[in-house]
Amino acid sequence: MxxxxxxxxxxxxxxxxxxxxxxxxxxxxxxxxxxxxxxxxxxxxxxxxxxxxxxxxxxxxxxxxxxxxxxxxxxxxxxxxxxxxxxxxxxxxxxxxxxxxxGIDVDKYADAAGSATSRALADDLRRSLSGADIILSMDRLDYSKGILNRLAAFERFLKRHPERRERVALMLVVVPSRTEVKKYQEMKKRIDEMVGRINGRFATMAWTPILYRFAAFPLDELAALYAASDVALVTPLRDGMNLIAKEYVAAKNGGTGVLILSETAGAAAEMGEALMVNPRDISEMAEAIETALAMDQSAQIRISRTLLRRLKRFDVRxxxxxxxxxxxxxxxxxxxxxxLCLSPAGAEGLVVTVRDAAKRLFLLEAEGLFLPVDAAPDTLSPESLEMLTLLGGNPANMVVIIGSGGRAEMQRLFGGLPVALAAENGAFLREAGQDWIMPRPLPREWIATILPLMQRFAGRLPGAEVEEKEHSLVWRYRRADKNLGEMRARELSATLKGLAAGLEITVRQGPAFVETVSPGVGRGAAAYHFQRLHAPDAILALAATDSGEEIFSALPEQGPFTATLRVGLCATRAAFNLRNARSAWVLLRNLAG
The missing domain is CATH 3.40.50.2000 (Glycogen Phosphorylase B;)
Structure with a gap:
């Protein structure tokens, strides 16, 4: 691992x-x-x-x-x-x-804050500040942490609330990071200058508003800072999680203390009880400081304990x-x-068994094997032409290509090959070199109801289009915005399924398309037709899409040797999976000889 x-x-x-x-x-x-x-x-x-x-x-x-x-x-x-x-x-x-x-190791910070060393350090800090409220700001030096915005908010807080002056102190701890990088050096200079300006503006002979340290602290001193602070100001502009917010709550161990947290920190998703602020809104942060300092102790303890319980449940372990x-x-x-994949030995045995049969039926899905799933090319690849010519040219083989394309499209792509065809998911069938037939009469009246609906949905999605065939309609959105297309496809599919029972149509949703077909049409019915026609001794069915699952369901459980295979590692009715389309091609080449 x-x-x-x-x-x-x-x-x-x-x-x-x-x-x-x-x-x-x-x-x-x-x-x-x-x-x-x-x-x-x-x-x-x-x-x-x-x-x-x-x-x-x-x-x-x-x-x-x-x-x-x-x-x-x-x-x-x-x-x-x-x-x-x-x-x-x-x-x-x-x-x-x-x-x-x-999460974090909650006990590590709670135990550290409760140790004699940390308690003594925290008491010393409080005495040195004459009982002033302590606001803690601790972050490494980084442009994403919003340190300058935080200082601006504290300055505005002091300006708006003069009664708090000499009764509050900001402990600003900046941990050195990438100090050799010029941009970071410039950032530190700006922080230094801003701290000096605020202190110069508001300080008195007995009080300095910002106590600034550019240093990293060992655990016992860090825990003491957490324990001594009345408010933690954790307001990064953007942060994946921000563990300082969690460490502060853990060190408080259910006692008093208020967390002011940026809504753009990942921790905000778990710590909704904290005072949430927009780290770019200086006024909002300034008012949050006053709200935190004015919060009564019972509310602080209630929130602190709620957050602590959650931290303990979802800790680092x-x-x-x-x-x-x-x-x-x-x-x-x-x-x-x-x-579930067909093993090399299994593939070898399958090839031997099928090739030993006197009459063989190959039921091959067009999409995913010879054609892209969402669009038909102008021509087949040379490899496909060679493969199907060799496989279909054997008089012992009947090769059937089953696809969603219309008669004209299937004829254009496969008509010159020695293969049988099933167009529009089986609405039309054709043996090699013969004319097209319809296995049964199919109604078309439903198209007058469904076509305007599909066209209306296409009008709501730039790039979508409706393809009208003889006994099926396809709403495609491969050229449209993918996310909006998927949403519209779900809406259309749900609407169509609500109508399907009354019209007896079948609705299929696939990659970048929604399709409706006439009642009674299906790839399984096409597979059954050619099975009865050919009466094979061995059947091999190979599919690469969910629509191809219908083929597997139509094959006999008893009788001729039957091998069903689905391309891809997915749930299937087939007996075996093939890892990918390359594996399918290798198998077909071996069967072609």
Whole structure:
């Protein structure tokens, strides 16, 4: 098991996966993941490489649901990968993106604050300030922490509330970070200057409003600062989680103390009882300081104990355990799916059994094997033409291509090959070199009801279009905004299913399309027709989409040897999975001889 952490190593999971394909890999991002609108401003190659790098993992973890949602949205819209509640299909692997809010070692900070050393340090600090209320601001030197905004808020607070002067002190602790970087040096200079200006403006002979330290503190001194402070001012402009807010609550151990927390910190999602502020709103932060100082002790204790109970339940051990449990769950799911895959020995035996049969029926789904799932090309690939010519040219074989395309489209793509065809999901059938037939008369009256509905939905989504066939309608949105398209597709599908019972139509929803077909039409019915026609000794059915599951259901449980295979690691009615389309092609080549 390999657990990779943070943005500096976003490319590493894919590199590890390439070197160790069977490794169990987790990745956790400790900073916010930006929205798709922001992430897509990166150069195309860069944004794709970062996403693909992270997706080398089995499990991708984030502090908040918003970060997880942003990541999944970027993966969906930039890489075009579908997702189902954070579950992604990457190549031939399941990958999960989920939320794991990081906790802290609560007892560590509570015990440290309660130690004799920390209590003595806290008492000394309070005596040195003559009982003034202490506001603690502690962060490492970083542009994301909002230290200058915090100082501006404290200055405005002193200006608005002169009665608080000489009765309050801001303990400003800035932990050195990247001090060799010029921008950070400039930031420290601005902090130094602002502290000097505020102290120069408000200080008296007996009182200094800001006590400033540029240093890191050992645990006992840090815990003493937490314990001595009446208010913690934790207002980063943006932060993945911010553990200082949690450490402060833990050190208070259910006693008095007020947390003022930025609404843009990840911790805000878990600590809603704190005083929430917009870290860019100076006035709001200034008033929050006054609200915190004026809060009665009973309210402080009630909030503190509520937050503490939550921190204890969701501590760092829970975080690590939850992540690892989920990681092993994804690993086990991958192994379970891999166990359903046709093994090399099984594939070899299947080829021998099928080739030994006197009459063979191959039921092959067009989409996903020979055609893209969401659009038909102008021509088949040379590899497809060669494969189908060889397989269909054997007089012992009947090869049937089953697809959603209309008669003209299927004829254009496959008509010159020695294969049988099922167009519009089986509404029209054609043996090799013969004319098209309709197995049964089909009604078309329903189209007059459904077509205007689909056109109305297409009018609500730029890039969407309606394809009208003889006995089916397809609403496509592959050229539209993906997220809005998926939402409109769900709305349309729900509306159509409400009408389906009365009209006896079938509604299917797939990648970038919603389809309705005439009653009685189905890929399973087409498979059954050709099975009766050919009376084979062996049947091989191969599908790559959910629509192909109908084929498997129509095949006999007894009688001729029957092999059913589904491309991809997914739940299926088929007897076996094939890892990917490449595996399907290898199998067909071996069967073609």
């Amino acid at each position: 390999i657990w990779v952490h943070d943005y500096q190593l976003m490319l590493l999971p894919q590199l590890v996966r390439q070197a160790h394909p069977l490794a169990t890999i987790g990745f956790f991002l400790h900073i916010p993941f930006p929205s798709h609108e922001l992430f897509r401003t990166l150069p195309r190659a860069c944004r794709q490489a970062l996403l693909q790098g992270v997706l080398g993992s089995d499990l991708v973890g984030f502090h908040t649901h918003d970060y997880t949602r942003h990541f999944v949205s970027s993966v969906s819209r930039i890489l075009g990968l579908p997702n189902n509640l954070g579950r992604l299909a990457v190549d031939d692997r399941p990958v999960m993106a989920d939320t794991f809010p990081m 829970h975080w690590a355990g939850d992540f690892l449990s989920s990681l092993f769950g994804v690993r086990d799911e991958r192994r379970r799916l891999e166990s």
